Amino acid sequence: MEFIKSHGLGNDYIVFDKEKINFPLTEKNVRLICDRNYGIGSDGILILEKINNQEFKVRIFNPDGSEAEKSGNGIRILAKYIYDYRYTTEKEFYIYTLGGKVKVSIVEEQKGRAKSIEVEMGKITFKSSEIPVLGSEREIIDEELKINDETIKVTCLSIGNPHCVFFVDEINEEKIKSLGPKIENHPMFPNRINVQMVKVLSPDKIEIRIWERGAGYTLASGSSSCAAASASYKKGLVNNQVEVIMPGGVLHVKINPDWSVNLVGPAEEVFKGELSQEFLFKLKT
Numbered sequence: 001m002e003f004i005k006s007h008g009l010g011n012d013y014i015v016f017d018k019e020k021i022n023f024p025l026t027e028k029n030v031r032l033i034c035d036r037n038y039g040i041g042s043d044g045i046l047i048l049e050k051i052n053n054q055e056f057k058v059r060i061f062n063p064d065g066s067e068a069e070k071s072g073n074g075i076r077i078l079a080k081y082i083y084d085y086r087y088t089t090e091k092e093f094y095i096y097t098l099g100g101k102v103k104v105s106i107v108e109e110q111k112g113r114a115k116s117i118e119v120e121m122g123k124i125t126f127k128s129s130e131i132p133v134l135g136s137e138r139e140i141i142d143e144e145l146k147i148n149d150e151t152i153k154v155t156c157l158s159i160g161n162p163h164c165v166f167f168v169d170e171i172n173e174e175k176i177k178s179l180g181p182k183i184e185n186h187p188m189f190p191n192r193i194n195v196q197m198v199k200v201l202s203p204d205k206i207e208i209r210i211w212e213r214g215a216g217y218t219l220a221s222g223s224s225s226c227a228a229a230s231a232s233y234k235k236g237l238v239n240n241q242v243e244v245i246m247p248g249g250v251l252h253v254k255i256n257p258d259w260s261v262n263l264v265g266p267a268e269e270v271f272k273g274e275l276s277q278e279f280l281f282k283l284k285t
Contacts, residue, residue: 001275004081005042008073008267010219010248014042015081018049018059023283027065032283034063040273043215044071046078053088057096062214070099070160072119072222072251072263079104080114080267099160107264116266121223122160124230124259131158134188141234147182154183155231159261162193162213163227167237171199171207173217180211194221196228200237207245220248226261229253 001022004015014033023029025047033039042063049057058078060068068074075095082088083106091106100122108116125131126139133140133156140156145164155165164183168175176197183195195211208228212218225244232238233255240255251265275283 001280002272003040003275004269004272005040006077006080006267006269008076008220008222008248008265009246009251011073011221012042012270013044013046013071013074013077014040015046015048015078018047021047023280025059025061029283030061030065031063034061039279043212043218044068044074046074046081048078048081048087050087051096054090054093055096056082056087056093060097062212064214066214067098068161068214070097070102070121070223072121072224072226072265073220073267074222075102075104075119075121076117076222076263076265076267079106079117079119080269083114084269097160113269114267116264118262118264119222121226121261121263124157124159124226124255124261126155126157126234128156131156131162131193132190134190145183145186145188147179147186150179152179155234156193157227157230157234159223159226159230161223162189162191163196163224163231164189164193165196165198165228165231167198167200167232167235169199171197171209173209176209176211177217180217184211184213194224194227196224196231198228198232200232201245203237203239204241205243205245206232206238210246220246220251222251222263222265225251226253226263230255230259230261 045061047059103120229242
C-alpha cells in the first residue's frame with residue numbers, strides 16, 4: 001500500500017491512488033493516518049482517480065476526517081504527483097473537486113519533475129447563500145460578527161469552499177489561534193468556514209495567517225490565499241495581482257475581471273513509502 005507525502009509551503013498532504021487503496025476510507029482511518037504521533041502525519045489526504053489522460057478526480061480529506069471541497073495547495077501537490085509519476089505527459093490537465101473543475105498547468109520543471117504549478121481555482125462569490133452564511137440574501141462585505149464579547153468586521157466568500165476574512169493593523173498569531181475555532185464553528189456558518197487574518201502591506205502584497213476548517217492553524221493555504229487576496233481586492237485595498245505572504249512562504253494570486261482566480265506556487269515531494277502490514281491491519285479492523 002504505497003503513498004507519497006508532499007507539501008505546499010509547509011501545508012502537507014499524503015497522496016494515495018484510489019485503485020491501490022485496500023482499506024476503508026472511514027473518518028476514523030483518515031484521522032489515524034493524519035495523526036502525527038500514531039500515523040504518518042499530515043494536514044490532509046488526497047485520493048487520486050484517473051479518468052483519462054487529461055482529466056482526474058480528487059477527494060480531499062481534512063485531518064479531522066471531514067471532506068473538503070477544494071484545496072489550492074492540495075491541487076498543486078496532486079498535479080505534481082500526476083505529472084511526476086506519469087499519469088499524464090501533458091503539462092495542462094483538469095482536476096475535478098467537490099468544489100468544481102480546475103485547470104492546472106506545470107509552469108516550471110526541475111529534472112523532469114514539476115516544481116511550480118498554476119491553478120485556475122474557479123470564480124469567487126460573495127453571495128451569502130452560495131458561501132453559505134445564514135440570513136437574507138446579501139454580499140458579506142465588512143459585516144459585523146460577534147464572538148463572545150468581541151465584534152469583528154468580516155468579509156466572507158466562496159471559491160468552491162467557504163472563507164471568512166478579517167483585517168488587522170498587525171498580525172497576531174495568538175489571536176488567529178484564539179478566534180479561528182470560534183469563527184470556524186460560529187452558528188452563522190452552517191458548513192463551518194475557513195478563517196484568514198489579513199494585513200495589507202502594499203497595493204500588491206498582503207500578509208496572512210490561517211485557521212483552516214477541519215485542520216486548525218496552518219502554515220500555508222492556496223484557497224485561503226485566493227480568498228484573502230480577493231477580499232482585499234473587493235474592498236479596494238490591493239490591485240488584481242497580489243503576493244500573499246504566509247509563515248510557510250509566498251503564493252501569487254491573480255484576480256480576473258470575471259472574478260475567476262489564478263494561483264501560482266510550488267509543491268515539493270518529501271518522501272514516498274509503504275504502509276506496514278501491522279498498520280494496515282489496524283485500518284482494516
